[in-house]
Amino acid sequence: xxxxxxxxxxxxxxxxxxxxxxxxxxxxxxxxxxxxxxxxxxxxxxxxxxxxxxxxxxxxxxxxxxxxxxxxxxxxxxxxxxxxxxxxxxxxxxxxxxxxx
Numbered sequence: 001x002x003x004x005x006x007x008x009x010x011x012x013x014x015x016x017x018x019x020x021x022x023x024x025x026x027x028x029x030x031x032x033x034x035x036x037x038x039x040x041x042x043x044x045x046x047x048x049x050x051x052x053x054x055x056x057x058x059x060x061x062x063x064x065x066x067x068x069x070x071x072x073x074x075x076x077x078x079x080x081x082x083x084x085x086x087x088x089x090x091x092x093x094x095x096x097x098x099x100x101x
Contacts, residue, residue, distance in 0.1 A: 036060060
């Protein structure tokens with residue numbers, strides 16, 4: 001990866017790890033809806049039952065696209081570059097993920 005590369009799934013917030021059922025925490029089920037997970041997000045570090053845990057959330061394709069669209073729409077309204085139509089690397093990565101061709 002070169003320094004300017006943005007991996008959009010890393011920009012997506014996930015539910016609190018401590019509140020998730022074991023299958024979602026383990027990455028076998030979508031972190032948002034609980035269906036079969038097919039898409040990797042990125043490794044996260046969270047506190048679960050008083051311990052610091054590294055976990056790798058995953059998502060179904062539908063939820064990944066939905067969340068990318070949601071975060072993209074928030075981002076372009078608050079990012080200094082994006083509000084001036086000079087779209088930043090984060091917004092471009094989120095757009096590609098949320099609005100596939």
